[in-house]
Amino acid sequence: MAAPRVAHAALRRAVEAVAIVAMVPLLVVALLALPASSRPSRGALEAVDRLHAWADGRTVTDGLPTEPPRPLRRPTAFLGVQLGLGLLAATIWALILLGLITGASMVVGAATGGPVAVFEAPAGAVTWESVLWFGPPGLVLLFLALCGLAGACWLSRRARTAFSRPAAEDLEQQVRSLSTTLEDVVAAVDGERRRIERDIHDGVQQRVVALSLLLARAERTVPGQDQDILLGRARDEVQAILDDLREVSWRLHPAMLARDGLDAALEALRDRTTLPAVLHLDPRPRSACPTDLATETAAFYVASEAVSNALKHSDAARLEIRLTRGVDMLSVRVVDDGRGGADPSGPGLSGIRSRVAAQRGTMQVISPDGGPTIVEARFPCA
Structure with missing residues (x-):
């Protein structure tokens, strides 16, 4: 199961390396149109975010990552960096293609004994000995070129993180805002507690006192109609107390909300x-x-x-x-x-x-x- 996942991840990275080159025209248009309209730049930024989300294998919903990236501080500079990395990747791809064409031409020339047009070499000039002599350095150069592509893709992703990082003054402002908000929340909680205490003191507590007085009067009253009236009033007070308690609990936190x-x-x-x-x-x-x-x-x-x-x-x-x-x-x-x-x-x-x-x-x-x-x-x- 590990081998297919590795192969799939490698394929995603290869597509990413091609895509950052394919985005070069889009980035050029976005930068040129920026003085007149910001819409192309927003589309280019969205395309870059989608590419990196797909290459990283993150879950995508409606074409966008489920965790939206943080806003950029300097979008123009970010687009310029992406354009430079795209041109760098295009150059590396061109060198890889040139190397592959050269290597294939040498192998064909050595196998057939014919001329090699890339070198303008006459027939028989390129032999298997030539292939063995230039092959290992060519493979090393190919490896370095692939590392360069991977580095360009890595720098493209790191650029998104670097340009999204808030500045020191922004962090200070956020800390001050959070401190103020925390103080306000604490004050609001204390105020709400005092309100609840007043509701209990002025409402529920007073009704409980009235209920205790009614029950005391009922105990001192001779059984009969007067006692039945007092007990009926006591039942009404109990119901009113229950209603007040429900109101207080509702204000604390309605259960149906959760x-x-x-x-x-x-x-x-x-x-x-x-x-x-x-x-x-x-x-x-x-x-x-x-x-x-x-x-x-x-x-x-x-x-x-x-x-x-x-x-x-x-x-x-x-x-x-x-x-x-x-x-x-x-x-x-x-x-x-x-x-x-x-x-x-x-x-x-x-x-x-x-x-x-x-x-x-x-x-x-x-x-x-x-x-x-x-x-x-x-x-x-x-």
Whole structure:
């Protein structure tokens, strides 16, 4: 099984060595057209990425690698390097072809005793002794030429990595951004914990105290109609406590989000909303824009926070929730027809913004006085 794999890999490398020469005209056109249009250069970059992905044996989906390459810092310089490597490979191929023609002519001349046109040698001048004398150096040169082709292909792949490597200032900016995002996420988590504590203290705890008072009164009451009324009220309080606990647990993390996905969680959010709400789900499957659970969780909490703000502060009469799966972006958008004036720097929205940023997403809040309020978050596909 190892021999076929090695042969298949060698064939891929040979095709790659031919393809980088065949791309020379495309690279020339891309560089010449760059001042007028960037479309040819994008096509050339995509062709180079496809070639290397295929030569490396990586899985390809719709003609593109499943793991998209990082963006280039200097695409023009990269195309110039690829052009130079393509010309180098073309020169090596020309030398190999010339060597093969020369060697074949010598063998034919020695076997037939005829003239060798490559050397302009007369008949009988090239013998088997000549072949044995020049054959080993020719094989060494062929080996070196093949190594040169392999080196050109290797340099072509390494150039992609080198030109994709971020600069030092970019890395510093990313570190600062990640540090700021981490601080914001920690602050948002602490704020959410305080909100949950207030919900439990002001809601569940107060109801438990009321329930204990009702049960105490029922114990002191003589069995009869009054006691039955108190027990009925106690049962109602127990049901209210259970509802409050479900609400708190839902805000912590809805179980169906991990079990059934973002679409089902948004449907449940719509059904739990007391305002009339319209939900628009993208008919395309999740595979159209694959995302992990953390991204879907962040998208859900964007919608949940926007709906919660509309219920509490906007005096809205109607809500609209829209989930869109684009080619490379997942978007969740909530619109209410309330009075507007939402503060994007408030504890709720700022905490959600930090959660979105942690998933490499962006969030926009548009809420002029008088409404409407639009909250939209976008996340890159995996």
